[in-house]
Amino acid sequence: VADEDRRLQLSARLEDLRRGFTANLPSRLLALRSGVLATLEGGEPATGRWSALRGEAHRLAGAGTTFGHPAVTLAAAEVERCIGNIEKIETNQVAWPPGLVAALREAAIALGGLAGTGVEETPVERPEPGA
Protein backbone atom coordinates (compact mmCIF):
# COMPACT_ATOMS: atom_id res chain seq x y z
CA VAL A 1 0.00 0.00 0.00
CA ALA A 2 2.85 2.34 0.79
CA ASP A 3 4.36 1.67 -2.63
CA GLU A 4 1.01 2.27 -4.30
CA ASP A 5 0.49 5.51 -2.39
CA ARG A 6 3.96 6.65 -3.31
CA ARG A 7 3.36 5.84 -6.96
CA LEU A 8 0.08 7.74 -7.04
CA GLN A 9 1.61 10.68 -5.23
CA LEU A 10 4.46 10.76 -7.75
CA SER A 11 2.01 10.61 -10.65
CA ALA A 12 0.08 13.55 -9.26
CA ARG A 13 3.24 15.60 -8.73
CA LEU A 14 4.49 14.78 -12.23
CA GLU A 15 1.17 15.74 -13.74
CA ASP A 16 1.29 19.11 -12.02
CA LEU A 17 4.76 19.69 -13.42
CA ARG A 18 3.65 18.65 -16.88
CA ARG A 19 0.76 21.07 -16.76
CA GLY A 20 3.05 23.92 -15.79
CA PHE A 21 5.57 23.07 -18.50
CA THR A 22 2.83 22.74 -21.10
CA ALA A 23 1.23 26.04 -20.14
CA ASN A 24 4.50 27.87 -20.76
CA LEU A 25 5.38 25.95 -23.88
CA PRO A 26 3.68 28.09 -26.57
CA SER A 27 5.39 31.27 -25.37
CA ARG A 28 8.76 29.53 -25.17
CA LEU A 29 8.40 28.11 -28.68
CA LEU A 30 7.40 31.46 -30.14
CA ALA A 31 10.20 33.27 -28.32
CA LEU A 32 12.77 30.84 -29.66
CA ARG A 33 11.42 31.15 -33.18
CA SER A 34 11.45 34.94 -32.97
CA GLY A 35 14.96 34.96 -31.54
CA VAL A 36 16.33 32.75 -34.28
CA LEU A 37 14.63 34.66 -37.09
CA ALA A 38 15.69 38.04 -35.71
CA THR A 39 19.29 36.89 -35.37
CA LEU A 40 19.29 35.53 -38.91
CA GLU A 41 17.86 38.78 -40.22
CA GLY A 42 20.61 40.68 -38.43
CA GLY A 43 22.97 38.91 -40.80
CA GLU A 44 25.99 39.37 -38.59
CA PRO A 45 28.01 37.06 -36.34
CA ALA A 46 26.18 36.72 -33.06
CA THR A 47 28.08 34.22 -30.97
CA GLY A 48 26.52 35.17 -27.65
CA ARG A 49 23.02 35.18 -29.01
CA TRP A 50 23.44 31.87 -30.79
CA SER A 51 24.72 30.31 -27.62
CA ALA A 52 21.67 31.46 -25.66
CA LEU A 53 19.27 30.34 -28.38
CA ARG A 54 20.99 26.97 -28.70
CA GLY A 55 20.77 26.57 -24.93
CA GLU A 56 17.02 27.13 -24.99
CA ALA A 57 16.62 24.74 -27.92
CA HIS A 58 18.66 22.17 -26.00
CA ARG A 59 16.46 22.54 -22.92
CA LEU A 60 13.27 22.18 -24.96
CA ALA A 61 14.68 19.16 -26.77
CA GLY A 62 15.69 17.54 -23.51
CA ALA A 63 12.43 18.23 -21.74
CA GLY A 64 9.83 17.92 -24.51
CA THR A 65 9.30 14.18 -24.52
CA THR A 66 9.75 13.91 -20.78
CA PHE A 67 6.81 16.30 -20.37
CA GLY A 68 4.69 14.58 -23.01
CA HIS A 69 5.63 16.51 -26.15
CA PRO A 70 7.80 14.37 -28.43
CA ALA A 71 7.21 16.67 -31.41
CA VAL A 72 8.81 19.50 -29.44
CA THR A 73 11.85 17.35 -28.72
CA LEU A 74 12.31 16.56 -32.41
CA ALA A 75 11.77 20.12 -33.63
CA ALA A 76 13.91 21.71 -30.94
CA ALA A 77 16.72 19.21 -31.52
CA GLU A 78 16.72 20.22 -35.18
CA VAL A 79 16.96 23.90 -34.24
CA GLU A 80 19.79 23.09 -31.84
CA ARG A 81 21.63 21.14 -34.55
CA CYS A 82 21.21 23.91 -37.13
CA ILE A 83 22.39 26.60 -34.71
CA GLY A 84 25.41 24.44 -33.93
CA ASN A 85 26.24 24.34 -37.64
CA ILE A 86 25.96 28.13 -37.91
CA GLU A 87 28.19 28.55 -34.86
CA LYS A 88 30.87 26.35 -36.43
CA ILE A 89 30.78 28.52 -39.53
CA GLU A 90 31.13 31.66 -37.46
CA THR A 91 34.09 30.18 -35.60
CA ASN A 92 35.84 29.89 -38.95
CA GLN A 93 34.85 33.47 -39.79
CA VAL A 94 33.09 32.41 -42.94
CA ALA A 95 29.81 33.90 -44.16
CA TRP A 96 26.73 31.86 -43.42
CA PRO A 97 26.06 29.51 -46.33
CA PRO A 98 22.53 30.05 -47.68
CA GLY A 99 21.72 26.38 -47.19
CA LEU A 100 22.43 26.52 -43.47
CA VAL A 101 20.44 29.72 -43.09
CA ALA A 102 17.50 28.19 -44.91
CA ALA A 103 17.65 25.02 -42.82
CA LEU A 104 17.71 26.96 -39.56
CA ARG A 105 14.94 29.29 -40.67
CA GLU A 106 12.81 26.31 -41.64
CA ALA A 107 13.52 24.52 -38.37
CA ALA A 108 12.69 27.61 -36.31
CA ILE A 109 9.43 28.19 -38.17
CA ALA A 110 8.48 24.54 -37.72
CA LEU A 111 9.22 24.75 -34.00
CA GLY A 112 7.23 27.94 -33.59
CA GLY A 113 4.41 26.36 -35.55
CA LEU A 114 3.96 23.82 -32.76
CA ALA A 115 2.83 26.64 -30.51
CA GLY A 116 -0.38 26.91 -32.46
CA THR A 117 -1.09 23.22 -32.87
CA GLY A 118 -2.50 22.46 -29.49
CA VAL A 119 0.66 21.50 -27.63
CA GLU A 120 -1.10 22.92 -24.60
CA GLU A 121 -3.77 20.29 -25.00
CA THR A 122 -1.58 17.22 -25.26
CA PRO A 123 -3.19 14.63 -23.00
CA VAL A 124 -1.18 13.34 -20.11
CA GLU A 125 -1.40 9.64 -19.34
CA ARG A 126 -2.08 9.00 -15.72
CA PRO A 127 -2.12 5.46 -14.38
CA GLU A 128 -5.32 4.23 -12.90
CA PRO A 129 -5.18 3.36 -9.22
CA GLY A 130 -4.11 -0.22 -8.90
CA ALA A 131 -2.89 -0.43 -12.51
Place this chain on the structure above:
Amino acid sequence: VNPNPLERILLVEDDPDIRTISLFALEAVDGVTVKACGSGAEALGEAPSFAPQLVLLDVMMPELDGPATLAGLRHLPGLERTPVVFMTAKVQPEEIVRYKALGAVDVIAKPFDATTLGEVVLSIWERLAAADAEAETGEA
Protein backbone atom coordinates in the same frame (compact mmCIF):
# COMPACT_ATOMS: atom_id res chain seq x y z
CA VAL B 1 19.30 -7.54 -0.02
CA ASN B 2 21.87 -4.93 -0.90
CA PRO B 3 24.09 -4.49 2.18
CA ASN B 4 24.73 -0.93 1.05
CA PRO B 5 21.36 0.62 0.19
CA LEU B 6 21.20 3.78 -1.89
CA GLU B 7 20.42 6.69 0.42
CA ARG B 8 22.01 9.84 -1.02
CA ILE B 9 21.91 11.02 -4.63
CA LEU B 10 23.43 14.24 -5.88
CA LEU B 11 21.48 15.49 -8.89
CA VAL B 12 23.16 18.09 -11.09
CA GLU B 13 20.99 19.59 -13.82
CA ASP B 14 20.82 23.17 -15.07
CA ASP B 15 17.36 22.98 -16.63
CA PRO B 16 14.89 23.75 -13.82
CA ASP B 17 12.09 21.72 -15.43
CA ILE B 18 14.20 18.60 -15.77
CA ARG B 19 15.80 19.15 -12.37
CA THR B 20 12.42 19.35 -10.66
CA ILE B 21 10.87 16.37 -12.43
CA SER B 22 14.00 14.30 -11.74
CA LEU B 23 13.97 15.38 -8.10
CA PHE B 24 10.35 14.33 -7.66
CA ALA B 25 10.99 10.99 -9.38
CA LEU B 26 14.06 10.20 -7.29
CA GLU B 27 12.52 11.34 -4.02
CA ALA B 28 9.80 8.77 -4.59
CA VAL B 29 12.38 6.01 -4.15
CA ASP B 30 12.10 4.60 -0.66
CA GLY B 31 14.91 5.70 1.64
CA VAL B 32 16.59 8.04 -0.82
CA THR B 33 17.51 11.65 -0.10
CA VAL B 34 18.30 13.84 -3.09
CA LYS B 35 20.37 17.00 -3.18
CA ALA B 36 19.59 18.92 -6.37
CA CYS B 37 22.08 21.40 -7.79
CA GLY B 38 21.59 23.74 -10.74
CA SER B 39 25.21 23.96 -11.83
CA GLY B 40 28.49 22.13 -11.71
CA ALA B 41 29.95 24.79 -9.42
CA GLU B 42 27.08 24.39 -6.96
CA ALA B 43 27.54 20.63 -7.02
CA LEU B 44 31.25 20.92 -6.23
CA GLY B 45 30.35 23.10 -3.27
CA GLU B 46 27.63 20.81 -1.91
CA ALA B 47 29.18 17.41 -2.59
CA PRO B 48 31.71 17.20 0.28
CA SER B 49 29.15 17.78 3.05
CA PHE B 50 26.37 15.80 1.38
CA ALA B 51 28.66 12.85 0.65
CA PRO B 52 26.57 11.35 -2.15
CA GLN B 53 26.72 7.65 -2.88
CA LEU B 54 25.72 8.30 -6.49
CA VAL B 55 25.87 11.38 -8.72
CA LEU B 56 23.50 12.03 -11.61
CA LEU B 57 25.17 14.60 -13.82
CA ASP B 58 23.85 16.49 -16.82
CA VAL B 59 26.45 16.62 -19.59
CA MET B 60 25.60 19.89 -21.34
CA MET B 61 25.60 22.75 -18.86
CA PRO B 62 26.88 26.30 -19.26
CA GLU B 63 30.27 27.17 -17.76
CA LEU B 64 31.14 23.94 -15.92
CA ASP B 65 29.75 21.10 -18.03
CA GLY B 66 29.30 17.49 -16.95
CA PRO B 67 32.78 16.21 -17.79
CA ALA B 68 34.42 19.22 -16.10
CA THR B 69 32.24 18.75 -13.03
CA LEU B 70 33.16 15.07 -12.91
CA ALA B 71 36.83 16.00 -13.05
CA GLY B 72 36.27 18.46 -10.21
CA LEU B 73 34.46 15.89 -8.09
CA ARG B 74 37.39 13.53 -8.42
CA HIS B 75 39.61 16.05 -6.65
CA LEU B 76 37.30 16.33 -3.64
CA PRO B 77 38.06 14.25 -0.55
CA GLY B 78 35.69 11.31 -0.32
CA LEU B 79 34.47 11.66 -3.88
CA GLU B 80 37.43 10.18 -5.69
CA ARG B 81 35.48 7.05 -6.55
CA THR B 82 31.84 8.02 -6.14
CA PRO B 83 29.94 6.59 -9.10
CA VAL B 84 28.75 9.17 -11.61
CA VAL B 85 25.98 8.63 -14.14
CA PHE B 86 25.72 11.07 -17.02
CA MET B 87 22.31 12.25 -18.22
CA THR B 88 22.36 13.37 -21.83
CA ALA B 89 20.58 13.40 -25.17
CA LYS B 90 23.86 12.66 -26.92
CA VAL B 91 23.97 8.88 -26.72
CA GLN B 92 25.62 7.76 -29.92
CA PRO B 93 27.85 4.71 -29.28
CA GLU B 94 31.05 6.74 -29.66
CA GLU B 95 29.71 9.33 -27.22
CA ILE B 96 28.93 6.67 -24.62
CA VAL B 97 32.44 5.27 -25.03
CA ARG B 98 33.79 8.76 -24.38
CA TYR B 99 31.65 9.25 -21.26
CA LYS B 100 32.82 5.95 -19.82
CA ALA B 101 36.42 6.81 -20.64
CA LEU B 102 35.90 9.98 -18.60
CA GLY B 103 34.82 7.85 -15.65
CA ALA B 104 31.03 7.63 -15.88
CA VAL B 105 29.65 4.28 -14.76
CA ASP B 106 26.55 4.60 -16.91
CA VAL B 107 24.50 6.94 -19.06
CA ILE B 108 20.80 7.78 -18.82
CA ALA B 109 19.43 8.94 -22.17
CA LYS B 110 17.35 12.08 -22.41
CA PRO B 111 14.49 12.49 -22.81
CA PHE B 112 13.64 9.95 -20.13
CA ASP B 113 10.46 8.64 -18.61
CA ALA B 114 10.17 10.25 -15.19
CA THR B 115 7.90 7.52 -13.91
CA THR B 116 10.67 4.94 -14.32
CA LEU B 117 13.72 7.09 -13.50
CA GLY B 118 13.86 5.81 -9.93
CA GLU B 119 13.82 2.20 -11.09
CA VAL B 120 16.54 2.89 -13.64
CA VAL B 121 18.76 4.49 -11.03
CA LEU B 122 18.16 1.67 -8.56
CA SER B 123 19.04 -0.92 -11.20
CA ILE B 124 22.30 0.90 -11.88
CA TRP B 125 23.03 0.94 -8.15
CA GLU B 126 22.26 -2.78 -7.81
CA ARG B 127 24.52 -3.56 -10.76
CA LEU B 128 27.35 -1.57 -9.20
CA ALA B 129 26.84 -3.31 -5.87
CA ALA B 130 26.90 -6.71 -7.56
CA ALA B 131 30.10 -5.82 -9.40
CA ASP B 132 31.70 -4.68 -6.14
CA ALA B 133 30.67 -7.90 -4.40
CA GLU B 134 32.07 -9.96 -7.26
CA ALA B 135 35.33 -8.04 -7.14
CA GLU B 136 35.61 -8.61 -3.39
CA THR B 137 34.95 -12.33 -3.86
CA GLY B 138 37.64 -12.48 -6.49
CA GLU B 139 40.11 -10.75 -4.21
CA ALA B 140 39.33 -13.06 -1.27
